Structure formats: C-alpha cells, structure tokens
Amino acid sequence: MLTRNKMVPELTVSNLQQSLAFWTDLIGFQIAYERPEEGFAYLDFDGVQVMLEQYFAEDGQWHTGALQAPFGRGINFQMTVERVEPILARLAAVQWPLFRPFADAWYRSGEVEVGQRELIVQDPDGYLLRLAEALGERPVR
Template sequence: MGLRVVPELYCIDINESKYFYVDVLGFSIKYERPEEQFLFLTLDGVDLMLEGLNTSERHWLTGNMEAPFGRGVNFQWDTINIEKLYQRVQSISPNSIYMELETKTYECNDQLAVQKQFIAQDPNGYLFRFCEDTLPS
C-alpha cells in the first residue's frame, strides 16, 4: 500500500454529516466510534474521517470553528461514474449542489485534460469537487 492523505473533518452534527456522506454521497463506513462521534469512511478506494465537535475528546484546532467550515479549500474526489453520483445527489439533496455538473478542459503542461465535474457542499460547509476524466474531443 502506498502513502496516502486521509483528511479528518470536524462536524457540527455527526449524525447529519453521517447521513449526508453515507446516504447522499454513497460513502461506506469502514468503522466508527459513536461514543467519540468518529467515522472512518471510504468511496471508490479513497478515505475520509469525520469527527464531531461536541465531544470531550481532544481536538486539533488552530482557531475558532465558525460555519461554514473549510473556507479556502475544496477537496477534489476522482469518481468512476459521475453522472450516476450527480443524479443521486441531485435527487436526494439538491440544495447541496454548489456547482452544477459541467465539462471543463484544463491545460496541463503541453496536453489538455478534460473532466466532468460538479461541486457538492456538505452540511458543515466543506466543498467536494467530484471529477471524472474524459477523453479530449
């Protein structure tokens, strides 16, 4: 197994976040510690941790947490079937769509990369940009 980054995101309401990530986005729970308001999630082989703020457990915070969280960052998540994911999010939680599904071309050195992408905002304000590479036309 190679090295990886696993973001851990703080949540105002762990149950609301659990619903969003599992029921709306389709993440699977690898494991959870309900007494610590902690979830370890996975989607398409990429992992994410969620932790509630309302616990007596230690928190690694560098400042006050004010909603919306995640200002200045979005997490890109490569997906396998973006149309299916987009339809799922749109049908279950349409208000979480921050940016509609689009096809975008990016210049990468001397080549063009074409992606289908959309952005969803979780209940805490974090932005997730779901992407699927497509072939240039």
C-alpha cells in the same frame, strides 16, 4: 482489509449523523469503521478516504481557531470517481443544491488538456467537494 491512504483528511463536523447521511447515502461512501462513542467515522469510496469527527467544544480537539460555518473555508477536496451521474441523481432526488452547475471542464497540464466531468457540492458543514469523472486528455487548443 482496508488499505489506508498516506494522506486522509479528518473533517470536524457539527452533526456526525447528518454528515454520515450526506457522505454515505448521497455521495456513496461506505463506513470502513467507526467509533460512535467518540463521534468518529472513517469513510472509503473506491479508495477515496476521509475521516469525520463530531465537534465537541470542551474536548480538547485539535483546532487552530474558532469553528464557524461554513467549515473548511479555502479548501476543496477533489475526488476522482468512476461516474458522477449517479451521485448527481441522488442529490437531485433530495433537492440538494450544487455549488456550481454540473459541467465538463478541461484544464491545461503541460502540452495537453485534462478533462473531467465535475460535480461541485458542499456537505452539511460547508466543506466543498469536487467529484470528478475522468474524460481523458486532448491537445491544448
């Protein structure tokens, strides 16, 4: 049985099938459940959850303004995963461009730095995903 997170973003997408191919085949999410007749899918990847909803211009969906590509401007979704290299390999196999070069990053958090191996990529509608593999902590340098 699926345990739903307390906060799950719902992303409006221009083409649900194209988005599902990206999110499942390339990133590694599984479809927890879907309502194809409504253009909706609920995805899960080891506890990271997101909902995708097909955009229908005349359907009265909850939109605060006109949708223009790229969608999701001003937001990026950090998702902690066990390993980023398999995702990187799947993206490379289809020559999917990375938003930033694949790298290790260290961020100050109080008295320590928290490390993560980061893969930053945009989905077909331009939503920015930061897939992060934990590298641990170290003293602030």
